[in-house]
Amino acid sequence: MSWIREGELNLIEKLSAxxxxxxxxxxxxxxxxxxxxxxxxxxxxxxxxxxxxxFDKLAETLRWCLNLSIHEVTVYAFSIENFKRSKDEVDGLxxxxxxxxxxxxxxxxxxxxxxxxxxxxxxxxxxxxxxQQHIARAVVATRxxxxxxxxxxxxxxxxxxxxxxxxxxxxxxxxxLIKSSDVSEALLGxxxxxxxxxxxxxxxxxxxxxxxxxxxxxxxxxxxLVFQSVLWPEYSFWNLCDxxxxxxxxxRPLQKARDQHREGQALQQYEADLACVADLLQHHGNGKPLDxxxxxxxxxxxxxxxxERVQNFLGALQHKRDSFLTDLTSxxxxx
Amino acid sequence: xxxxxxxxxxxxxxxxxxxxxxxxxxxTRLRNWNGQLWSRALTALLVPIALSFPxxxxxxxxxxxxxxxxxxxxxxxxxxxxxxxHIALLIAEEEPRxxxxxxxxxxxxxxxxxxxxxxxxxxxxxxxxxxLMDEILKQQQELLDLEGSKQLSVEFLNNGTVKQDQQVxxxxxxxxxxxxxxxxLRIVQAAQQLxxxxxxxxxxxxxINVTVLDSLLRESKSTPDPDLVLKFGPVESTLGFLPWxxxxxxFISLPSHVDVSYEDLFSALQRYASCxxxxxx
Numbered sequence: 001m002s003w004i005r006e007g008e009l010n011l012i013e014k015l016s017a018x019x020x021x022x023x024x025x026x027x028x029x030x031x032x033x034x035x036x037x038x039x040x041x042x043x044x045x046x047x048x049x050x051x052x053x054x055f056d057k058l059a060e061t062l063r064w065c066l067n068l069s070i071h072e073v074t075v076y077a078f079s080i081e082n083f084k085r086s087k088d089e090v091d092g093l094x095x096x097x098x099x100x101x102x103x104x105x106x107x108x109x110x111x112x113x114x115x116x117x118x119x120x121x122x123x124x125x126x127x128x129x130x131x132q133q134h135i136a137r138a139v140v141a142t143r144x145x146x147x148x149x150x151x152x153x154x155x156x157x158x159x160x161x162x163x164x165x166x167x168x169x170x171x172x173x174x175x176x177l178i179k180s181s182d183v184s185e186a187l188l189g190x191x192x193x194x195x196x197x198x199x200x201x202x203x204x205x206x207x208x209x210x211x212x213x214x215x216x217x218x219x220x221x222x223x224x225l226v227f228q229s230v231l232w233p234e235y236s237f238w239n240l241c242d243x244x245x246x247x248x249x250x251x252r253p254l255q256k257a258r259d260q261h262r263e264g265q266a267l268q269q270y271e272a273d274l275a276c277v278a279d280l281l282q283h284h285g286n287g288k289p290l291d292x293x294x295x296x297x298x299x300x301x302x303x304x305x306x307x308e309r310v311q312n313f314l315g316a317l318q319h320k321r322d323s324f325l326t327d328l329t330s331x332x333x334x335x
Numbered sequence: 336x337x338x339x340x341x342x343x344x345x346x347x348x349x350x351x352x353x354x355x356x357x358x359x360x361x362x363t364r365l366r367n368w369n370g371q372l373w374s375r376a377l378t379a380l381l382v383p384i385a386l387s388f389p390x391x392x393x394x395x396x397x398x399x400x401x402x403x404x405x406x407x408x409x410x411x412x413x414x415x416x417x418x419x420x421h422i423a424l425l426i427a428e429e430e431p432r433x434x435x436x437x438x439x440x441x442x443x444x445x446x447x448x449x450x451x452x453x454x455x456x457x458x459x460x461x462x463x464x465x466x467l468m469d470e471i472l473k474q475q476q477e478l479l480d481l482e483g484s485k486q487l488s489v490e491f492l493n494n495g496t497v498k499q500d501q502q503v504x505x506x507x508x509x510x511x512x513x514x515x516x517x518x519x520l521r522i523v524q525a526a527q528q529l530x531x532x533x534x535x536x537x538x539x540x541x542x543i544n545v546t547v548l549d550s551l552l553r554e555s556k557s558t559p560d561p562d563l564v565l566k567f568g569p570v571e572s573t574l575g576f577l578p579w580x581x582x583x584x585x586f587i588s589l590p591s592h593v594d595v596s597y598e599d600l601f602s603a604l605q606r607y608a609s610c611x612x613x614x615x616x
């Protein structure tokens with residue numbers, strides 16, 4: 001299958017994989033696949049060839065991830081900032097993407113066999129319509145598979161993603177599905193493009209650059225960041241193992257930081273609920289102070305109703321997103 | 336068989352742990368020696384072994400020059416190709432040493448960086464704000480070379496209020512003390528604000544975009560996003576530091592802020608100066 005290279009690890013690789021797996025393993029790894037153009041310059045080939053080799057390396061890396069029981073991978077394929085590149089390069093990348101998605105759909109059986117769910121994260125409306133339609137077909141076709149997940153960030157920046165999540169929450173308020181006081185860190189997280197995935201445990205950036213370039217800024221706040229100097233098309237199994245080792249080193253302190261953050265979040269939510277209940281009681285009460293038990297009951301009721309509102313809103317949001325994709329696929333069918 | 340693998344894994348991690356501790360130990364030892372030849376030789380020995388060490392570049396121990404040296408911070412700053420407008424010191428270590436952090440802040444300002452932020456994962460600096468400020472003022476007196484009676488004046492920005500220093504300013508820097516609440520929580524608060532505006536029909540959801548959100552999250556129009564984060568400590572993560580603002584920030588890791596030297600800071604700045612930002616192009 002073109003998107004995931006067939007093959008198994010050799011003996012030494014298998015041995016190393018088994019040793020690594022004795023420790024904590026990341027369940028979700030994100031890659032910033034940087035260095036295609038520098039690789040092309042180094043090998044004195046066309047830029048487009050660099051990108052093609054980059055895609056082949058992605059296929060190989062996905063194979064290694066599966067061998068290492070890493071079942072979710074997110075990659076940064078194309079940033080909204082990349083539209084600033086020359087028309088030739090952008091068109092070339094769009095064409096490459098289109099071919100890869102068409103090829104993907106031709107290998108439907110293999111996808112089903114491996115249970116690969118493909119998701120594309122980003123503002124698809126910025127892409128050419130035919131590419132949008134191919135993407136929609138691939139996503140809809142693999143929606144129900146759940147053995148492993150590949151998230152491709154295309155026409156994506158983290159700021160756009162966060163702003164979009166805020167816009168969706170505002171839409172929810174407009175529709176009367178949620179109140180502005182329901183807005184919380186957890187809810188924002190669930191309105192991101194990546195809402196169906198857990199946060200990445202490990203973020204790897206190749207080619208030696210040491211920045212995040214507007215990639216998963218919200219989701220990677222407590223992830224292990226590994227910057228490696230190898231160029232993406234030259235990435236090897238051992239580079240991946242090295243990154244995983246560093247993840248294992250950082251595992252405990254990061255777990256601690258994450259737990260602490262979660263506790264803080266829960267406390268903030270509790271206090272917010274308390275404030276809302278106090279507000280409600282003030283407005284609707286008869287002036288008499290309630291005893292502790294009634295107050296506790298009111299709080300529980302409020303929390304339950306807030307959670308119900310939020311679930312309804314998230315259902316409506318998911319439906320909106322699904323309809324967008326299904327509309328694209330029916331357009332493609334008619335064309 | 337699983338037991339064997341687990342055993343090997345344990346051994347591997349113990350070895351790597353010992354290796355890391357040795358490197359740090361050597362680094363502190365070598366710093367105290369003035370023999371540059373020694374330090375270079377030992378480094379040459381250590382670097383090939385350091386295959387799985389995160390940042391081999393930071394293994395090179397600084398030549399042991401400590402307090403008492405006259406710092407030519409201003410000239411050093413001008414010698415760099417580019418200086419960050421805004422540097423953030425991310426302390427990812429358990430016990431912060433106020434003196435060392437104060438040193439770093441003062442050096443950054445002396446070198447010519449206009450905005451300096453200090454961040455830790457537990458919000459300790461926020462809570463002990465005044466202690467940090469006192470320490471900084473103290474270090475400012477001790478360490479700076481008073482070149483031509485130019486004194487640095489520091490404007491402390493804390494929770495939006497501005498405290499003015501008494502001295503007349505000819506060179507001004509801004510210090511911000513940040514905590515995790517300035518990160519995701521601020522974004523959520525901005526989102527709540529926008530949703531309230533929508534609730535009250537002052538805005539529609541379609542009005543919300545990156546620019547609108549950015550202007551809400553920018554503390555003041557003149558404060559730039561951090562160009563460089565210097566991370567101190569072994570943990571390889573941003574630990575919740577300003578998620579919105581770090582989209583183009585360079586991250587340079589240093590092993591520890593404890594006994595950090597000016598040379599450590601300067602070599603990090605030199606490394607920053609050689610970074611090439613293509614901004615998507």
